[in-house]
Amino acid sequence: MHMPLEVFLSxxxxxxxxxxxxxxxxxxxxxxxxxxxxxxxxxxxxxxVKLLRGxxxxxxxxxxxxxxxxxxxxxxxxxxxxxxxxxxxxxxPDETIREAVRRAREDGKEVIADTLGIRDPETRIGRLIELxxxxxxxxxGVDEGIFSEFDILEKxxxxxxxxxxxxxxxxTTIRDVAKKVDFVMVGRAVTKASDPRRAAEExxxxxxx
Amino acid sequence: MHMPLEVFLSxxxxxxxxxxxxxxxxxxxxxxxxxxxxxxxxxxxxxxVKLLRGxxxxxxxxxxxxxxxxxxxxxxxxxxxxxxxxxxxxxxPDETIREAVRRAREDGKEVIADTLGIRDPETRIGRLIELxxxxxxxxxGVDEGIFSEFDILEKxxxxxxxxxxxxxxxxTTIRDVAKKVDFVMVGRAVTKASDPRRAAEExxxxxxx
Numbered sequence: 444m445h446m447p448l449e450v451f452l453s454x455x456x457x458x459x460x461x462x463x464x465x466x467x468x469x470x471x472x473x474x475x476x477x478x479x480x481x482x483x484x485x486x487x488x489x490x491x492v493k494l495l496r497g498x499x500x501x502x503x504x505x506x507x508x509x510x511x512x513x514x515x516x517x518x519x520x521x522x523x524x525x526x527x528x529x530x531x532x533x534x535x536p537d538e539t540i541r542e543a544v545r546r547a548r549e550d551g552k553e554v555i556a557d558t559l560g561i562r563d564p565e566t567r568i569g570r571l572i573e574l575x576x577x578x579x580x581x582x583x584g585v586d587e588g589i590f591s592e593f594d595i596l597e598k599x600x601x602x603x604x605x606x607x608x609x610x611x612x613x614x615t616t617i618r619d620v621a622k623k624v625d626f627v628m629v630g631r632a633v634t635k636a637s638d639p640r641r642a643a644e645e646x647x648x649x650x651x652x
Numbered sequence: 653m654h655m656p657l658e659v660f661l662s663x664x665x666x667x668x669x670x671x672x673x674x675x676x677x678x679x680x681x682x683x684x685x686x687x688x689x690x691x692x693x694x695x696x697x698x699x700x701v702k703l704l705r706g707x708x709x710x711x712x713x714x715x716x717x718x719x720x721x722x723x724x725x726x727x728x729x730x731x732x733x734x735x736x737x738x739x740x741x742x743x744x745p746d747e748t749i750r751e752a753v754r755r756a757r758e759d760g761k762e763v764i765a766d767t768l769g770i771r772d773p774e775t776r777i778g779r780l781i782e783l784x785x786x787x788x789x790x791x792x793g794v795d796e797g798i799f800s801e802f803d804i805l806e807k808x809x810x811x812x813x814x815x816x817x818x819x820x821x822x823x824t825t826i827r828d829v830a831k832k833v834d835f836v837m838v839g840r841a842v843t844k845a846s847d848p849r850r851a852a853e854e855x856x857x858x859x860x861x
Contacts, residue, residue: 455722457729482725485717488697508694509720511741511768512793513664516691520666532720534743534769538795559720560743584721586747 448621448650451505452643453609453630454495455480459487463498465639472643476503478628479526484508489524496525503527509557511535514542518554522546528553530580533567534560540574553577555607559584564595572602580628583610596623614645621650657830657859660714661852662818662839663704664689668696672707674848681852685712687837688735693717698733705734712736718766720744723751727763731755737762739789742776743769749783762786764816768793773804781811789837792819805832823854830859 452469454462454477466477477499479491484506492506506526510517514531521529531543533556540556547554555578556571558564571579581595599606608620609628620627629646636642661678663671663686675686686708688700693715701715715735719726723740730738740752742765749765756763765785770776780788790804808815817829818837829836838855845851 457725481720482722482729484697485693485726486698486729488693488699489695490697509718511690511718511720511766512795513691514795516666517694520691520695532741532743532769534741536769536793536795539793542795557720560741560745584745584748586721586723586745586751 448624449476449503449607449626450474450617450647450650451476451478451503451607451626451628452633453478453480453507453628454483454491454634455630456634457482457486459483459491459494462491463494465634466495466499468640469633469643470499470502472640473647474643475501476505476626478505478507480630481507481509489520492521492524492526505530505555507557509559510539510543512539514539514544515546518543518546518550518552522550522552526552528555528578530555530557531576532556532560533558533571533579537570537574540571540576544575547577555580557582557609565598568595568599572599572604576604578605578607578626580607580609580626582608582628614642614649617646617649657833658685658712658816658835659683659826659856659859660685660687660712660816660835660837661842662687662689662716662837663692663700663843664839665843666691666695668692668700668703671700672703674843675704675708677849678842678852679708679711681849682856683852684710685714685835687714687716689839690716690718698729701730701733701735714739714764716766718768719748719752721748723748723753724755727752727755727759727761731759731761735761737764737787739764739766740785741765741769742767742780742788746779746783749780749785753784756786764789766791766818774807777804777808781808781813785813787814787816787835789816789818789835791817791837823851823858826855826858 607626613632715730816835822841
Protein backbone atom coordinates (compact mmCIF):
# COMPACT_ATOMS: atom_id res chain seq x y z
CA MET A 444 0.00 0.00 0.00
CA HIS A 445 1.26 3.41 -0.96
CA MET A 446 1.34 5.93 1.89
CA PRO A 447 0.00 9.42 1.21
CA LEU A 448 2.52 11.65 -0.52
CA GLU A 449 4.35 13.97 1.86
CA VAL A 450 4.72 17.42 0.34
CA PHE A 451 7.48 19.48 1.97
CA LEU A 452 7.71 23.21 1.63
CA SER A 453 11.41 24.02 1.09
CA UNK A 454 12.08 27.36 2.74
CA UNK A 455 15.06 28.24 0.58
CA UNK A 456 15.18 31.83 1.71
CA UNK A 457 17.71 33.75 3.75
CA UNK A 458 15.44 35.87 5.95
CA UNK A 459 13.76 34.09 8.82
CA UNK A 460 10.68 36.32 9.13
CA UNK A 461 9.91 35.96 5.43
CA UNK A 462 10.36 32.18 5.69
CA UNK A 463 8.03 31.92 8.69
CA UNK A 464 5.43 34.13 7.01
CA UNK A 465 5.39 31.95 3.89
CA UNK A 466 5.30 28.79 6.01
CA UNK A 467 2.21 30.10 7.86
CA UNK A 468 0.47 30.73 4.55
CA UNK A 469 1.36 27.25 3.30
CA UNK A 470 0.10 25.71 6.53
CA UNK A 471 -3.23 27.45 6.14
CA UNK A 472 -3.36 25.93 2.64
CA UNK A 473 -2.79 22.46 4.10
CA UNK A 474 1.00 21.93 4.18
CA UNK A 475 2.19 19.82 7.11
CA UNK A 476 5.88 19.30 6.25
CA UNK A 477 8.45 22.09 6.27
CA UNK A 478 12.08 22.22 5.28
CA UNK A 479 14.55 24.71 6.76
CA UNK A 480 16.49 25.22 3.52
CA UNK A 481 20.27 25.18 3.36
CA UNK A 482 20.64 28.93 2.67
CA UNK A 483 18.24 29.68 5.57
CA UNK A 484 20.28 27.49 7.93
CA UNK A 485 23.54 29.09 6.78
CA UNK A 486 22.08 32.57 7.10
CA UNK A 487 20.22 32.21 10.39
CA UNK A 488 21.66 29.08 11.96
CA UNK A 489 19.72 26.46 13.92
CA UNK A 490 17.54 29.25 15.27
CA UNK A 491 15.58 28.74 12.05
CA VAL A 492 14.88 25.10 12.89
CA LYS A 493 14.01 25.90 16.51
CA LEU A 494 11.53 28.60 15.44
CA LEU A 495 9.88 26.33 12.87
CA ARG A 496 9.57 23.61 15.53
CA GLY A 497 8.02 26.09 17.96
CA UNK A 498 5.65 27.57 15.41
CA UNK A 499 4.55 24.23 13.92
CA UNK A 500 4.63 21.71 16.78
CA UNK A 501 2.53 19.15 14.87
CA UNK A 502 4.52 19.37 11.61
CA UNK A 503 7.36 17.28 10.18
CA UNK A 504 10.44 19.53 10.26
CA UNK A 505 13.34 18.73 7.95
CA UNK A 506 16.68 20.51 8.47
CA UNK A 507 18.38 20.48 5.07
CA UNK A 508 21.91 20.55 6.49
CA UNK A 509 23.44 18.97 3.34
CA UNK A 510 26.11 17.47 5.58
CA UNK A 511 29.47 16.66 3.96
CA UNK A 512 31.57 16.07 7.10
CA UNK A 513 31.20 15.67 10.90
CA UNK A 514 28.03 13.61 10.46
CA UNK A 515 27.39 12.92 14.13
CA UNK A 516 27.90 16.56 15.13
CA UNK A 517 25.64 18.01 12.45
CA UNK A 518 22.92 15.41 13.10
CA UNK A 519 23.10 16.27 16.81
CA UNK A 520 22.76 19.97 15.97
CA UNK A 521 19.70 19.37 13.79
CA UNK A 522 17.86 16.92 16.07
CA UNK A 523 18.58 18.86 19.27
CA UNK A 524 17.12 21.93 17.54
CA UNK A 525 13.86 20.08 16.95
CA UNK A 526 14.28 18.61 13.45
CA UNK A 527 12.68 15.24 12.70
CA UNK A 528 14.92 14.71 9.67
CA UNK A 529 18.36 16.00 8.58
CA UNK A 530 20.21 15.53 5.30
CA UNK A 531 23.60 14.18 4.30
CA UNK A 532 25.01 14.47 0.82
CA UNK A 533 25.17 11.18 -1.11
CA UNK A 534 28.64 12.34 -2.25
CA UNK A 535 29.87 12.64 1.35
CA PRO A 536 32.32 10.02 2.63
CA ASP A 537 30.64 6.79 3.79
CA GLU A 538 31.95 7.43 7.32
CA THR A 539 30.09 10.74 7.50
CA ILE A 540 26.82 9.16 6.38
CA ARG A 541 27.28 6.30 8.85
CA GLU A 542 27.86 8.75 11.72
CA ALA A 543 24.76 10.78 10.87
CA VAL A 544 22.66 7.59 10.72
CA ARG A 545 24.13 6.46 14.06
CA ARG A 546 22.92 9.68 15.66
CA ALA A 547 19.50 9.35 14.03
CA ARG A 548 19.10 5.81 15.42
CA GLU A 549 19.95 7.07 18.92
CA ASP A 550 17.32 9.82 18.68
CA GLY A 551 14.63 7.94 16.76
CA LYS A 552 14.97 10.43 13.90
CA GLU A 553 15.62 10.17 10.15
CA VAL A 554 18.38 10.86 7.64
CA ILE A 555 17.78 11.86 4.02
CA ALA A 556 20.58 11.24 1.52
CA ASP A 557 20.54 13.98 -1.11
CA THR A 558 21.80 12.86 -4.53
CA LEU A 559 22.87 16.31 -5.77
CA GLY A 560 26.24 15.97 -7.47
CA ILE A 561 26.42 12.16 -7.71
CA ARG A 562 27.76 10.92 -11.00
CA ASP A 563 27.08 7.19 -10.52
CA PRO A 564 23.44 7.08 -9.30
CA GLU A 565 22.82 3.33 -9.31
CA THR A 566 26.07 2.29 -7.60
CA ARG A 567 25.91 5.05 -5.03
CA ILE A 568 22.24 4.54 -4.23
CA GLY A 569 22.94 0.86 -3.56
CA ARG A 570 25.57 1.94 -1.06
CA LEU A 571 23.23 4.46 0.58
CA ILE A 572 20.75 1.65 1.19
CA GLU A 573 23.53 -0.42 2.81
CA LEU A 574 24.42 2.59 4.97
CA UNK A 575 20.82 2.49 6.26
CA UNK A 576 19.68 5.99 5.41
CA UNK A 577 15.91 6.40 5.87
CA UNK A 578 15.17 8.36 2.73
CA UNK A 579 16.77 9.15 -0.60
CA UNK A 580 16.02 12.47 -2.27
CA UNK A 581 16.67 12.53 -6.01
CA UNK A 582 17.74 16.09 -6.44
CA UNK A 583 18.68 18.54 -9.14
CA GLY A 584 20.10 21.81 -7.93
CA VAL A 585 18.63 25.24 -8.45
CA ASP A 586 21.64 25.95 -10.64
CA GLU A 587 21.09 22.79 -12.72
CA GLY A 588 17.50 22.58 -13.92
CA ILE A 589 14.73 20.04 -13.37
CA PHE A 590 14.95 16.35 -12.44
CA SER A 591 14.02 14.02 -15.27
CA GLU A 592 15.72 10.65 -14.83
CA PHE A 593 12.61 8.86 -13.63
CA ASP A 594 13.87 5.43 -14.68
CA ILE A 595 16.09 5.32 -11.60
CA LEU A 596 12.97 5.24 -9.43
CA GLU A 597 11.96 1.76 -10.45
CA LYS A 598 15.40 0.41 -9.74
CA UNK A 599 15.49 1.51 -6.13
CA UNK A 600 11.96 0.50 -5.14
CA UNK A 601 11.37 -2.29 -2.66
CA UNK A 602 14.21 -1.60 -0.24
CA UNK A 603 11.98 -0.21 2.52
CA UNK A 604 13.45 3.21 1.92
CA UNK A 605 11.40 6.34 1.26
CA UNK A 606 12.11 7.97 -2.08
CA UNK A 607 11.56 11.61 -2.91
CA UNK A 608 12.27 14.22 -5.54
CA UNK A 609 13.43 17.82 -5.26
CA UNK A 610 14.13 20.51 -7.81
CA UNK A 611 11.76 22.41 -10.03
CA UNK A 612 8.53 20.80 -8.75
CA UNK A 613 5.40 22.90 -9.30
CA UNK A 614 1.64 22.41 -9.66
CA THR A 615 2.13 20.89 -13.10
CA THR A 616 5.17 18.66 -12.56
CA ILE A 617 3.94 17.34 -9.19
CA ARG A 618 1.28 15.30 -10.99
CA ASP A 619 3.94 13.38 -12.89
CA VAL A 620 5.75 12.27 -9.76
CA ALA A 621 2.94 12.04 -7.20
CA LYS A 622 2.32 8.32 -7.63
CA LYS A 623 5.96 7.37 -8.07
CA VAL A 624 7.52 8.74 -4.90
CA ASP A 625 6.89 8.97 -1.15
CA PHE A 626 7.74 12.64 -0.75
CA VAL A 627 8.45 15.74 -2.81
CA MET A 628 10.11 19.03 -2.00
CA VAL A 629 8.41 22.15 -3.35
CA GLY A 630 10.30 25.41 -3.09
CA ARG A 631 10.27 28.31 -5.51
CA ALA A 632 6.80 27.40 -6.86
CA VAL A 633 5.50 28.66 -3.50
CA THR A 634 8.23 30.88 -2.06
CA LYS A 635 8.61 32.96 -5.24
CA ALA A 636 4.89 33.10 -6.03
CA SER A 637 3.16 36.46 -5.88
CA ASP A 638 0.48 34.75 -3.78
CA PRO A 639 2.20 31.95 -1.80
CA ARG A 640 -1.02 30.74 -0.13
CA ARG A 641 -2.77 30.29 -3.43
CA ALA A 642 0.30 28.64 -4.99
CA ALA A 643 0.39 26.22 -2.05
CA GLU A 644 -3.31 25.39 -2.51
CA GLU A 645 -2.83 24.77 -6.23
CA UNK A 646 -0.02 22.33 -5.53
CA UNK A 647 -2.01 20.35 -3.00
CA UNK A 648 -5.13 20.27 -5.16
CA UNK A 649 -3.09 19.06 -8.14
CA UNK A 650 -2.44 15.77 -6.32
CA UNK A 651 -5.95 15.23 -4.96
CA UNK A 652 -7.74 12.24 -6.49
CA MET B 653 58.94 32.71 -5.52
CA HIS B 654 56.87 30.95 -2.89
CA MET B 655 54.63 33.23 -0.86
CA PRO B 656 54.56 32.76 2.91
CA LEU B 657 52.31 29.90 4.02
CA GLU B 658 48.87 31.06 5.18
CA VAL B 659 47.78 29.14 8.26
CA PHE B 660 44.04 29.25 8.86
CA LEU B 661 42.49 28.41 12.19
CA SER B 662 39.37 26.34 11.42
CA UNK B 663 36.79 27.17 14.04
CA UNK B 664 34.90 23.89 13.75
CA UNK B 665 32.89 24.47 16.88
CA UNK B 666 29.19 25.04 17.41
CA UNK B 667 29.25 27.72 20.12
CA UNK B 668 30.14 31.22 19.00
CA UNK B 669 31.60 32.49 22.27
CA UNK B 670 33.93 29.50 22.54
CA UNK B 671 34.98 29.98 18.90
CA UNK B 672 35.72 33.68 19.43
CA UNK B 673 37.64 32.97 22.63
CA UNK B 674 39.87 30.41 20.91
CA UNK B 675 40.33 32.73 17.92
CA UNK B 676 41.53 35.51 20.27
CA UNK B 677 44.08 33.14 21.79
CA UNK B 678 45.30 32.05 18.37
CA UNK B 679 45.60 35.66 17.25
CA UNK B 680 47.76 36.48 20.26
CA UNK B 681 49.94 33.53 19.19
CA UNK B 682 50.27 35.02 15.70
CA UNK B 683 47.39 33.61 13.64
CA UNK B 684 46.06 36.03 11.00
CA UNK B 685 43.64 33.81 9.06
CA UNK B 686 40.39 32.46 10.51
CA UNK B 687 37.79 30.07 9.18
CA UNK B 688 34.17 30.11 10.31
CA UNK B 689 33.73 26.33 10.21
CA UNK B 690 30.75 24.65 8.60
CA UNK B 691 29.21 23.43 11.90
CA UNK B 692 29.64 26.95 13.35
CA UNK B 693 27.89 28.50 10.36
CA UNK B 694 25.07 25.95 10.53
CA UNK B 695 24.71 26.44 14.27
CA UNK B 696 24.99 30.24 14.49
CA UNK B 697 24.44 31.41 10.93
CA UNK B 698 26.28 34.29 9.23
CA UNK B 699 26.35 36.08 12.58
CA UNK B 700 29.50 34.01 13.16
CA VAL B 701 31.18 35.49 10.08
CA LYS B 702 30.05 39.03 10.92
CA LEU B 703 31.41 38.75 14.47
CA LEU B 704 34.76 37.36 13.28
CA ARG B 705 35.00 40.20 10.76
CA GLY B 706 34.25 42.75 13.47
CA UNK B 707 36.63 41.26 15.99
CA UNK B 708 39.51 40.73 13.53
CA UNK B 709 39.27 43.57 10.99
CA UNK B 710 42.81 42.98 9.70
CA UNK B 711 42.47 39.19 9.30
CA UNK B 712 41.61 37.00 6.34
CA UNK B 713 38.17 35.55 7.08
CA UNK B 714 37.08 32.38 5.31
CA UNK B 715 33.43 31.27 5.48
CA UNK B 716 33.46 27.50 4.99
CA UNK B 717 30.00 27.35 3.50
CA UNK B 718 30.70 24.05 1.65
CA UNK B 719 28.21 25.16 -0.97
CA UNK B 720 26.48 22.42 -3.01
CA UNK B 721 23.71 24.49 -4.65
CA UNK B 722 22.59 28.12 -5.12
CA UNK B 723 26.19 29.25 -5.63
CA UNK B 724 25.46 32.92 -6.26
CA UNK B 725 23.15 33.20 -3.24
CA UNK B 726 25.52 31.52 -0.80
CA UNK B 727 28.50 33.51 -2.06
CA UNK B 728 26.46 36.69 -1.62
CA UNK B 729 25.58 35.65 1.93
CA UNK B 730 29.22 35.01 2.81
CA UNK B 731 30.74 38.10 1.19
CA UNK B 732 28.05 40.48 2.42
CA UNK B 733 28.71 39.16 5.94
CA UNK B 734 32.36 40.15 5.66
CA UNK B 735 34.08 36.99 4.41
CA UNK B 736 37.08 37.34 2.07
CA UNK B 737 36.72 33.75 0.87
CA UNK B 738 33.87 31.21 0.70
CA UNK B 739 33.91 27.54 -0.27
CA UNK B 740 32.12 25.41 -2.81
CA UNK B 741 32.32 21.64 -2.91
CA UNK B 742 34.32 20.21 -5.80
CA UNK B 743 31.51 17.63 -6.11
CA UNK B 744 28.89 20.36 -6.63
CA PRO B 745 27.43 20.81 -10.11
CA ASP B 746 29.63 22.92 -12.42
CA GLU B 747 26.84 25.51 -12.63
CA THR B 748 26.91 26.06 -8.88
CA ILE B 749 30.68 26.55 -8.86
CA ARG B 750 30.45 28.92 -11.82
CA GLU B 751 27.78 31.00 -10.06
CA ALA B 752 29.82 31.29 -6.86
CA VAL B 753 32.89 32.37 -8.88
CA ARG B 754 30.77 34.91 -10.76
CA ARG B 755 29.77 36.48 -7.45
CA ALA B 756 33.37 36.44 -6.20
CA ARG B 757 34.56 38.28 -9.35
CA GLU B 758 31.89 40.95 -8.80
CA ASP B 759 33.00 41.49 -5.21
CA GLY B 760 36.77 41.05 -5.66
CA LYS B 761 36.65 38.03 -3.33
CA GLU B 762 37.81 34.41 -3.55
CA VAL B 763 36.32 30.94 -3.89
CA ILE B 764 37.91 27.79 -2.48
CA ALA B 765 36.94 24.46 -4.02
CA ASP B 766 36.95 21.77 -1.34
CA THR B 767 37.81 18.28 -2.62
CA LEU B 768 36.07 16.34 0.14
CA GLY B 769 34.17 13.45 -1.43
CA ILE B 770 35.66 13.61 -4.95
CA ARG B 771 36.48 10.22 -6.39
CA ASP B 772 38.32 11.37 -9.53
CA PRO B 773 40.81 13.98 -8.20
CA GLU B 774 42.84 14.62 -11.36
CA THR B 775 39.93 14.98 -13.76
CA ARG B 776 37.86 17.05 -11.39
CA ILE B 777 40.71 19.34 -10.38
CA GLY B 778 41.37 20.09 -14.05
CA ARG B 779 37.75 21.14 -14.35
CA LEU B 780 37.94 23.31 -11.21
CA ILE B 781 40.85 25.19 -12.76
CA GLU B 782 38.75 25.76 -15.92
CA LEU B 783 35.90 27.00 -13.72
CA UNK B 784 38.32 29.65 -12.40
CA UNK B 785 38.19 28.94 -8.68
CA UNK B 786 40.89 30.87 -6.77
CA UNK B 787 42.00 28.08 -4.47
CA UNK B 788 41.78 24.32 -4.17
CA UNK B 789 41.71 22.73 -0.73
CA UNK B 790 42.74 19.08 -0.69
CA UNK B 791 40.58 17.85 2.13
CA UNK B 792 39.98 14.74 4.14
CA GLY B 793 36.98 14.88 6.44
CA VAL B 794 36.97 14.61 10.22
CA ASP B 795 35.16 11.31 9.77
CA GLU B 796 37.77 10.01 7.27
CA GLY B 797 41.29 10.41 8.66
CA ILE B 798 44.33 12.33 7.48
CA PHE B 799 45.25 13.51 3.98
CA SER B 800 48.15 11.60 2.46
CA GLU B 801 47.95 11.69 -1.35
CA PHE B 802 50.71 14.25 -1.77
CA ASP B 803 51.50 13.17 -5.33
CA ILE B 804 48.46 15.08 -6.56
CA LEU B 805 50.13 18.34 -5.50
CA GLU B 806 52.79 18.21 -8.17
CA LYS B 807 50.23 17.61 -10.88
CA UNK B 808 48.22 20.74 -10.16
CA UNK B 809 51.09 23.16 -9.67
CA UNK B 810 51.67 25.97 -12.14
CA UNK B 811 48.08 26.93 -12.88
CA UNK B 812 48.19 30.17 -10.87
CA UNK B 813 45.85 28.65 -8.35
CA UNK B 814 46.51 28.51 -4.62
CA UNK B 815 46.66 25.02 -3.20
CA UNK B 816 45.97 24.08 0.40
CA UNK B 817 45.43 21.11 2.66
CA UNK B 818 42.90 20.47 5.42
CA UNK B 819 42.29 17.56 7.74
CA UNK B 820 44.39 16.29 10.62
CA UNK B 821 47.12 18.96 10.40
CA UNK B 822 49.01 19.48 13.67
CA UNK B 823 52.43 20.77 14.82
CA THR B 824 54.10 17.60 13.48
CA THR B 825 52.31 17.13 10.15
CA ILE B 826 52.44 20.82 9.22
CA ARG B 827 56.19 20.53 8.62
CA ASP B 828 55.60 17.92 5.90
CA VAL B 829 53.26 20.16 3.93
CA ALA B 830 54.58 23.65 4.68
CA LYS B 831 56.79 23.93 1.60
CA LYS B 832 54.40 22.14 -0.74
CA VAL B 833 51.26 24.25 -0.36
CA ASP B 834 50.09 27.87 -0.18
CA PHE B 835 47.76 27.46 2.77
CA VAL B 836 46.77 24.96 5.43
CA MET B 837 43.74 24.64 7.66
CA VAL B 838 44.42 23.74 11.28
CA GLY B 839 41.46 22.83 13.44
CA ARG B 840 41.29 20.33 16.25
CA ALA B 841 45.05 20.62 16.98
CA VAL B 842 44.19 24.04 18.40
CA THR B 843 40.47 23.98 19.18
CA LYS B 844 40.61 20.72 21.14
CA ALA B 845 43.94 21.49 22.87
CA SER B 846 43.91 21.95 26.64
CA ASP B 847 45.91 25.14 26.04
CA PRO B 848 44.83 26.56 22.65
CA ARG B 849 47.22 29.52 22.78
CA ARG B 850 50.23 27.29 23.34
CA ALA B 851 49.06 24.81 20.68
CA ALA B 852 48.73 27.72 18.24
CA GLU B 853 52.26 28.90 19.05
CA GLU B 854 53.68 25.40 18.56
CA UNK B 855 52.10 25.16 15.13
CA UNK B 856 53.47 28.51 13.98
CA UNK B 857 56.95 27.84 15.37
CA UNK B 858 57.02 24.44 13.64
CA UNK B 859 57.05 26.20 10.26
CA UNK B 860 59.57 28.93 11.13
CA UNK B 861 62.87 28.59 9.30
